[in-house]
Structures are given as structure tokens and as C-alpha cells.
Amino acid sequence: MASPDRFLLAAVMGWPIFQSRSPMLHNFWFAQHRLAGSYLPLAIPPERLEAALRALPALNFSGCNLTIPLKQDAMRIVDDVDITAKKIGAISCVVVRKDGSLAGFNNDWYGFTHNILEFVPDWRADHGPVVVIGAGGGARAVLYGLLERGAREIRLCNRTLARAQTLAQEFGSPVHAVPWQQRHDALEDAAMLVNTTSQGMIGQPPLDLNLDRLPKSALVNDIVYIPKETPLLAAARARGNRSVTGLGMLLHQGVPAWKAWFGIEPKVTTELRARIEATL
């Protein structure tokens, strides 16, 4: 539990770090809860990650988040890795324990599922095939979240087939690797489509995916959140599919982090969302 006489500190470490909206998110919650504290963006190259993480206890940090490209490297640095983070294969959140040791967690999957549930409260991952595009770090958390919600068939399609095959092997039988050339056909009879590639992000070309085969009833989600509405989501909306933007994945993953760092459960409110969306 956060002590009122302590200045609370947390951070996000990444390389580079300039587009992160995490400081805005966490500093909003400090202000909302009237707590003295700060959340800092720290640009840390991979070769300095160990020194940076080990410095957290001495600097009185409660913990930190990790972003590209540090989520996997942190696995071999922290003292304990939670079972879910082990299954996902990445750490998104580090907690400094009372004895100064470091525990690693992954809250991205929680952010993914709670974002979908915020907009589609009756969402079920077992209502039909789910197509996931991309097989990087974000995809790992999405796959875990989908399986945790009972998904029975996941068609995993990545430009580099071998990466999709590795994930299919790791995550088990509901996940099938689909060659990139078959991505349009994979949309046939899908109940949900999730983009986890970097395509559609600001500065990147749109995701090369034709939605003609996707049923109009399918839910479409993009975990890319800059811009707020990616070309994929705009195309889905234009043809009548329900869509969920990616920002909420970032917002919701902050909730378990706060619980672990400060013993407080903050809320993802429309005011918070609007404040951050205005900057995207």
C-alpha cells in the first residue's frame, strides 16, 4: 500500500522511448489520486538494462514498465519471473520487492482482454475462429489473452512463417500458423481479427490485408494505437464491422501494475482516455 509520506516513483524503460503515452497515463492517476509521485520515461539501451533495473531499489522506485526492445532481455535479469510472463515469454512490468529484489510480470494480455471487454462486454473468444496477424512480442500477449478467454481456433499469420510456427508450437493446438500468402483466405468465417504487426502505425504503411472475405459480423481490433484509428480499423468500420482501437490495451495494463506497485486499483475512465486520445 502506498504510504502518504513517500514520493512514489515508477518509470517506463525502452529504446527509443519518445512515443510512449505511459507517462501521461500514470501521471494522470497520480494527480487523480492526489498522490505525490512521478512516472518517468527512461531511454535505456539494451546493454544498460541490467544496470538500470538494478538501480531501481536504491532510487526508491516501486517498479517500471518495459517496452520495445527490452521485454525479452529483462527475463534473464530479474530475480523472479511470474508464471504468466514465462508463458508469454516477455516481461512488461517489474516490481521492486521489499527486500530490493526484482519480480517480473506481464500485464499486456490483461490490457488486451480488458480493452475488448470494455467496448464489447459480451465478447467471447470461443465464438468462432480468431485471425491474429503478426507474431512478435505483442502477438504473444494477445495469444495468451485469447487462450485465457477460451479461444478454440486461432489462425496465426505472420510475414515470416517460421515465427508463427514457433508460437503455434509454444502456445499449443488451438494456434495454427498460416502462410502470409493465405492471409486473405484465413479471414473466411472468422469471428475476430487482431492486427499485432507494426503496420498501420504512424510512419509505417497500412497493413496489406484485403477484408473482402471477412464476415461483417467479425470484431476487428488493432493493437497499434498511434494513430487512434489505423487504416485497418477505418476500413473495417467503413464496411460495417465492429472495431476496437488499441489505446485501451495500454490503459488497462496499467491497472495491475498500480496494484502491484502502490496497492491501489486505478480506473480507466472516459476522461483519461479522451486526454490521451487528444495527443494521438
Ligand SMILES: NC(=O)c1ccc[n+]([C@@H]2O[C@H](COP(=O)([O-])OP(=O)(O)OC[C@H]3O[C@@H](n4cnc5c(N)ncnc54)[C@H](OP(=O)(O)O)[C@@H]3O)[C@@H](O)[C@H]2O)c1
Ligand atoms: N496497445 C498496446 O498496448 C501495445 C502493446 C504492445 C505492442 N503494441 C504495438 O504493436 C506493434 C507491434 O509491436 P511488437 O512489440 O509485437 O513488435 P515486434 O515484436 O517487433 O513484432 C513486429 C511484427 O510486425 C511484423 N511486421 C513488421 N513489418 C512488417 C511488414 N512490412 N509486413 C508485415 N508484417 C510486418 C513482424 O513480422 P516479421 O516477424 O515477419 O518481422 C512482426 O510480426 C507496435 O506498433 C506496438 O506499438 C501495442
